[in-house]
Amino acid sequence: METLPPELERFWRTDDGLTAIQRAELFGIDLSLLEENLRLTPEQRLRQNDRFLNEAEALQSALAESHEKP
Numbered sequence: 930m931e932t933l934p935p936e937l938e939r940f941w942r943t944d945d946g947l948t949a950i951q952r953a954e955l956f957g958i959d960l961s962l963l964e965e966n967l968r969l970t971p972e973q974r975l976r977q978n979d980r981f982l983n984e985a986e987a988l989q990s991a992l993a994e995s996h997e998k999p
Contacts, residue, residue, distance in 0.1 A: 966974060
């Protein structure tokens with residue numbers, strides 16, 4: 930059986946009386962973006978993903994063009 934590192938063992942243990950959200954926050958996980966995205970409809974999340982993907986592709990193209998110029 931594989932043993933988890935102590936910091937992960939503490940995170941996954943469920944006998945501490947904390948909710949999963951409380952444990953995640955104590956472990957240092959920021960859930961605000963997840964909560965914000967879950968307020969969106971599936972269609973809104975897909976549109977947002979498309980916008981982010983288009984922006985990332987534009988940045989990649991701009992970077993590639995900047996490396997081509999002398």
